[in-house]
Amino acid sequence: MSKPSIEDTAGHVVHLLERLDAPASAPQSLLLPKHLGPRGRVIFAFVNVIVTIAAVFALYFLWRSEESPGWWFNLIFTVMIGGIPAVLWAILIGTGEEARFDHALQAKWDQSRHDAGAEWGRVLARDIRLTENGSVSSFDLTVTLDDGSTLRGRWRPEKATRVSLLQSQVPGVGAEVRVWRIVEAGVDPSNIPVVIQAADASVVARQP
Template sequence: MAEEGEAPIGHVVHLVRAWDETAAPARIGFSTRLGTGAVLAVWLLVLLAAVATSVLLFHLWTSDSPWWFNVIFTFLPGFAVVGFSIGLVDSRRRARREAALARRWAATREHATPSEGRVSDREVSLTEHGSVSAFTLTVTSEVGSAIRARWFRTSPDAGHAAVLQTQVPAVGSRVRIWQTGARTEDAPIIVEALDPSVVL
């Protein structure tokens, strides 16, 4: 049975074709984020949308339309602008956290040690075309502790390739758990899982 809640932001699954016995993963495979220029462009679009919404609402409330009509068309665009702004703020917060964890992994990866584990549960999210967009694995380490880690289709190591459900590690699959210190929710942890569709 899986633990409740999402996987900690620093616990990431790497889906690999074979184990690399020489060294720990070179980087931690977080999902791809918008760059600074793209974020500024999106914020500019949100600002323009807010200004346009304000102008439209002014004309709406000074017209002879029914009050209930005004309320509906005030709520809808206002909710969209506010919701999109909140989403952008949260995305930037996660991006800063991921960047800090990536730097921490790069600085400490030489001291990372692997341990064995097994997949005890999995949760798979699909795209509208049926390919895998993300999956979360619950793994049990050799000492009996449980870890939840997530794989993202947009992670750099995924190469934006489509992954089928048959490529998601099954319950009972062997994994390697890489960590550089105490196992906490704030520490970067990489769970390496073999792609079950690869025949070695």
């Protein structure tokens, strides 16, 4: 039998819990990262407009100046100055697309989570990304279920916090996980979110 292909992490989220206690139903929220609201996006766009206007004036005076060493000098600073507003607009557009995707994902989960069933599995592999100070910014878990299928999900912090996630808290290979997903016939699994619940590896399990 060929090894099941690993699905992309899009729509597959990892929830890090203290313990894998048996729940009565699937989680209500996907615990997706918080995004800029309409007011924040308007303020960000306003700042971008000001920066863009300032960059245009700076480039105008740069090319009109007679004290420039040459066109190569102007070209270098044109790229540098013009890149600032370009990056800011790219960030605004990118965050907007990510916010729309996450909102649509949560809406799909709200509609389908009551039909989700719990399955048990084990961590097959993990991929950890770190910040500059060594804390965990996000991590991916590849899990294999009892039926032999393989899924991959991603953990991202729900909101900015002073408490950082440590590498020792990330579930290791072989750790038990619980997966909530739709398994009914006729439902396209690629259009339905999947929640992978894993226990914090730094929490000592209670003795039965």
